Amino acid sequence: MIPSDLKYAKSHEWAKIEGDSALVGITHFAQEQLGDLTYVDLPKVGATVTSGAEMGSVESVKAASELYSPVTGTVTEINAALENAPEAINQEPYGAGWMIKVKLTGPPTELGALLDAAAYAQVCAEEAH
Amino acid sequence: MPYVPHTPEDIRRMLGVIGAPSVEALFAEITPAMRPKSFDLPEGKSEMAVLAQLEDLARKNAVNHVSFLGAGFYDHHIPAAVDALSMRSEFYTAYTPYQPEASQGTLQAIFEYQTAVTRLTGLTFANASVYDGGSALFESAMMAVRHTDRRKLVVCEALNPIYRVMLASYTSNLNLDLVTIAHKDGNCDLAALTSALDENTAAVLVQNPNFFGSLNDFSALFAAAKAKGVVSVISVYPVLQSVLKSPGEMGADVAVAEGQSLGLPLSFGGPYLGIMTCTKGMVRQMPGRMVGRTVDTQGRTGYVLTLQAREQHIRRQKATSNICSNQALCALRSLMHLCLLGEEGLSRTAEISIERAHYAAERLTAIPGVSLLSDPANGGVPFGNEFAVTLPVNAYQVIDKLTARGFVPGFPLGRYYPGLENALLVACTEKTSKEQIGILAEMLRGILV
Numbered sequence: 373m374i375p376s377d378l379k380y381a382k383s384h385e386w387a388k389i390e391g392d393s394a395l396v397g398i399t400h401f402a403q404e405q406l407g408d409l410t411y412v413d414l415p416k417v418g419a420t421v422t423s424g425a426e427m428g429s430v431e432s433v434k435a436a437s438e439l440y441s442p443v444t445g446t447v448t449e450i451n452a453a454l455e456n457a458p459e460a461i462n463q464e465p466y467g468a469g470w471m472i473k474v475k476l477t478g479p480p481t482e483l484g485a486l487l488d489a490a491a492y493a494q495v496c497a498e499e500a501h
Numbered sequence: 502m503p504y505v506p507h508t509p510e511d512i513r514r515m516l517g518v519i520g521a522p523s524v525e526a527l528f529a530e531i532t533p534a535m536r537p538k539s540f541d542l543p544e545g546k547s548e549m550a551v552l553a554q555l556e557d558l559a560r561k562n563a564v565n566h567v568s569f570l571g572a573g574f575y576d577h578h579i580p581a582a583v584d585a586l587s588m589r590s591e592f593y594t595a596y597t598p599y600q601p602e603a604s605q606g607t608l609q610a611i612f613e614y615q616t617a618v619t620r621l622t623g624l625t626f627a628n629a630s631v632y633d634g635g636s637a638l639f640e641s642a643m644m645a646v647r648h649t650d651r652r653k654l655v656v657c658e659a660l661n662p663i664y665r666v667m668l669a670s671y672t673s674n675l676n677l678d679l680v681t682i683a684h685k686d687g688n689c690d691l692a693a694l695t696s697a698l699d700e701n702t703a704a705v706l707v708q709n710p711n712f713f714g715s716l717n718d719f720s721a722l723f724a725a726a727k728a729k730g731v732v733s734v735i736s737v738y739p740v741l742q743s744v745l746k747s748p749g750e751m752g753a754d755v756a757v758a759e760g761q762s763l764g765l766p767l768s769f770g771g772p773y774l775g776i777m778t779c780t781k782g783m784v785r786q787m788p789g790r791m792v793g794r795t796v797d798t799q800g801r802t803g804y805v806l807t808l809q810a811r812e813q814h815i816r817r818q819k820a821t822s823n824i825c826s827n828q829a830l831c832a833l834r835s836l837m838h839l840c841l842l843g844e845e846g847l848s849r850t851a852e853i854s855i856e857r858a859h860y861a862a863e864r865l866t867a868i869p870g871v872s873l874l875s876d877p878a879n880g881g882v883p884f885g886n887e888f889a890v891t892l893p894v895n896a897y898q899v900i901d902k903l904t905a906r907g908f909v910p911g912f913p914l915g916r917y918y919p920g921l922e923n924a925l926l927v928a929c930t931e932k933t934s935k936e937q938i939g940i941l942a943e944m945l946r947g948i949l950v
Contacts, residue, residue, distance in 0.1 A: 410810075411785065411810070413785070429819075431810040432810075435810070435815065436810035436815055436816050436819075438819075
């Protein structure tokens, strides 16, 4: 459940780089750890997000967790469907459960610092213990 | 088991474990100047002697006055059943239990209280209550600040001055900009309130009826607020809410209230009840406990604490508030009171109170030199069960003279509003009789004419 075409942050967000934009969500591992999600608080369109900084939060039946942006840029789109159907994140964390679309403004080195699928699998394996 | 917190032997062993030579040594960090030399406690007394002393003190209270005091707190009749029921040992605690779901009865009562108060305000959600009307107003301001990520609060000066002092005190170190819009003859300046709203404003805060007893429809103000992304907050008087346009109908986002008028006796300022209700869009910002109804695995109805991710035991420093206490017992009393009166009883209470106040206004303004601060007949704003009159003399003079004769004629507005030293705020409830109003009017005439 760790697609090879995505980039990952240690804080369990993924980024799908498409040209000068990135689609951002949380990983299968993250949604599994959180349990059934009940609410997502996303940044507004037009807001600036910074790599490694808080961008919102998710609530599940047992916890509330902060979301950290894996990339730097301006939010161009948010997945409004999550407001009434946050369960999409549990069901399809890499598909219908996407959270925000960001126009990238950070240095190219920032993307290089993100993990690939294999490195992220290692992070999950360590945390699962 | 005797209630002995710790014996000298316990203390010796505890000190031994932590390696402290004496209890005194534990407090060595506090300079001697800051430590009391003695607590100045008298010698122990017998039960009879203590009772006698307390009775002496109680005799110093002025009781059985006929009172026209209101100013945020109102002397409504409380059905005897409220006392009888609320003092049952199953209910007699101010706390939500630490294993809340094990106490289904308590949670059901809170759920029903929440349902009742949302019906009064016409909004969707309520919490399990906070301390009082002032803390509810402050919490609603903070809901707006978090919701909008803005720092400016626009407050109507005709909003209860005690709440405004609390708001100023609580927000003084929070880097918020409190803008107060002056009242005009005890009325809200709706034009000035509207033009004070901008893209930096988190909330506009008003009261209905306001501190002077005047009634407003804030629909236009709230619509203007919505257009600018400003949260509309209104504080209401629950009893009158049964006959007035509701906050929901006006388009308010958050409605709060002092719940004292619903079954809580006037007792030196408390314990009272802070009612908080809001729209669905604001519910994530609601502080405190909230009870929801659900079903268990076998389909049976059950009550649970809900949306707890707002709260400090889950959200830590990001919690909506550090308030996790509520006034469960006071909330329960208000629920009992509402159930005993019913919709019709509550509306009748409001109608009679309003009728008496209008009779009082008519009688008092018939006295030469006495007039309404804001006269509806002269373009003023209508009032409910409370109104302000201007006197030809300082209000304290009248209060002192009449109180000595067993009648407290009202509240001196000059205490909070410089320039209104001659203004008296007069409240009536269904307990105020026409005879009492007549006597008040005649005594006032005797002083003034």
